[in-house]
Amino acid sequence: AQKVTQAQTEISVVEKEDVTLDCVYETRDTTYYLFWYKQPPSGELVFLIRRNSFDEQNEISGRYSWNFQKSTSSFNFTITASQVVDSAVYFCALSEARGGGSEKLVFGKGTKLTVNP
Amino acid sequence: EAQVTQNPRYLITVTGKKLTVTCSQNMNHEYMSWYRQDPGLGLRQIYYSMNVEVTDKGDVPEGYKVSRKEKRNFPLILESPSPNQTSLYFCASSFLGGAQYFGPGTRLLVL
Numbered sequence: 001a002q003k004v005t006q007a008q009t010e011i012s013v014v015e016k017e018d019v020t021l022d023c024v025y026e027t028r029d030t031t032y033y034l035f036w037y038k039q040p041p042s043g044e045l046v047f048l049i050r051r052n053s054f055d056e057q058n059e060i061s062g063r064y065s066w067n068f069q070k071s072t073s074s075f076n077f078t079i080t081a082s083q084v085v086d087s088a089v090y091f092c093a094l095s096e097a098r099g100g101g102s103e104k105l106v107f108g109k110g111t112k113l114t115v116n117p
Numbered sequence: 118e119a120q121v122t123q124n125p126r127y128l129i130t131v132t133g134k135k136l137t138v139t140c141s142q143n144m145n146h147e148y149m150s151w152y153r154q155d156p157g158l159g160l161r162q163i164y165y166s167m168n169v170e171v172t173d174k175g176d177v178p179e180g181y182k183v184s185r186k187e188k189r190n191f192p193l194i195l196e197s198p199s200p201n202q203t204s205l206y207f208c209a210s211s212f213l214g215g216a217q218y219f220g221p222g223t224r225l226l227v228l
Contacts, residue, residue, distance in 0.1 A: 045207060045219035104175060105217060107160040
């Protein structure tokens with residue numbers, strides 16, 4: 001069965017610190033997708049990134065970067081120079097491809113990040 | 118603006134009183150899905166739909182119904198709500214094989 005583990009339940013940092021959120025996944029599929037979503041205190045789920053299993057290039061978007069390593073089944077997320085507005089719960093997710101484009105997202109339990117001023 | 122909308126955003130009801138949570142998307146997505154989020158259990162899929170008139174169960178379908186009569190709408194129906202269905206519900210949509218975009222969530226309390 002597919003599984004996503006976010007071992008860090010809560011992280012607290014001071015503004016401008018860099019922080020890395022860990023994500024480890026398990027799957028027997030050779031083709032899959034990995035995601036990160038942000039859930040701010042207001043409650044909505046905001047899509048951040050989607051990565052397919054064949055693309056191990058690291059991705060950078062502004063202060064956000066993602067490191068995908070198939071060898072360790074990890075898809076870690078780093079926020080550089082954190083800001084108070086980054087405070088949220090961050091979810092890593094794995095898609096379970098059921099064919100025909102139907103994908104169920106399997107979520108990790110989330111990491112609550114608090115950035116203090 | 119491309120979005121997924123849900124209504125109502127907040128709902129308090131009593132056990133056994135049928136309710137419907139609506140979900141609508143304006144992105145012409147084929148795939149739509151419902152999830153519930155509970156403390157300690159995370160997000161779990163309830164039902165999904167790959168297109169009009171095509172629906173299937175997710176991980177926790179008991180006590181829920183869905184329908185997909187139009188591409189843009191995917192309502193979640195609780196025929197006889199019970200307190201264990203108190204939760205935060207999210208609707209999501211995507212193109213087939215694409216990233217799922219979520220609605221703002223519906224907080225449901227069943228007394």
